[in-house]
Amino acid sequence: MIEATVSSAPAAPLPSPRVMYRALTRRDSAYEGVFYAAVKTTGIFCRPTCRAKKPRAENVEFFPTASAALHDGYRPCRLCRPMDRVPAPPPVVARLLRAVEQDPAARLADKELAALGVDPSTARRRFRAYYGLTFQAYQRARRMGLALREVRAGRPVIDVQLDRGYESASGFRAAFLRLFGKPPRGARTDDCLLARRLDTPLGKMLALADRQGLRLLEFVDRRGLEREILGLRRRLKCAVVPGASATLDAVEAQLRRYFAGERREFDLPLAPVGSDFQQQVWAALRRIPPGQTRSYAEIATGVGRAGAQRAVGRANGSNMIAIVIPCHRVIGADGSLTGYGGGVWRKQRLLELERVNGGAGNR
């Protein structure tokens, strides 16, 4: 939980793109830490002060944090090392970064680290101490970011990227195929899960839907998202492809209005995948009115399983349709927020949003 808070809590709002682009071309050190500049054509992100040749304005994308750039599929520049602080990272930390770039789609476990001559627990501790982000979270961000590049474009661009010599082309393809599966040949995507990335004030989200309805809606930096996607693919026997559908259009439109404070309830076809008990708990969650919260014990009683708080907690945590199935409205009996897959800071922001937009009689 702490890791998600450190890595993805949004920084202050960004200056205007024009101001940032000017700062970038002037290598203005006053903007150090204010924004990161990512170059669409190379897949690399930099500090404002990087001495590399500056990209054209239309090829730059700005991010408030390094984590946000990672989640968009960019890797840190080797010249300006935008992840690094002063003093420079310890050699073992630098080695971990290089090891990831050998195959950014893979997962480096303790065994592989040991094979590199690195003591895993020391290396992980030093990585986290230096970056304020666990090594695991860094790898996850690289893999997810690469896989999601395809989804961002909303069309198959793998080959385009390869043609352009995109820096991490191989990692990009491997990450996509590993997470989303091999798309079927031809245009038939009826049996696939269609994917769309959504921008929200609390960060990027991924939505997956098929003909039955919405299957998944999660923040892209949520821990366990890869496991959820692989589980869904196995259960539904399908691949994930970027695409368009009426359900995804509705998700996007309703989420926008929700965050704008113009909508409190969702009216979407939902098709959550889970056991009977999980389905009962998720249905109970949907009966909690916006602006209100319930305890785990209350939900347990509501589904006829008084005393089964733990089981309810697990079912709550395995909800894959964030916000719409409002697992964020379940809190501890003492009023504490307990946990949240997308980070407790998001749970808090969602509850605040619903309280502010709630009020008596404004439902």
Ligand SMILES: [Zn+2]
């Ligand atoms: Zn750079």
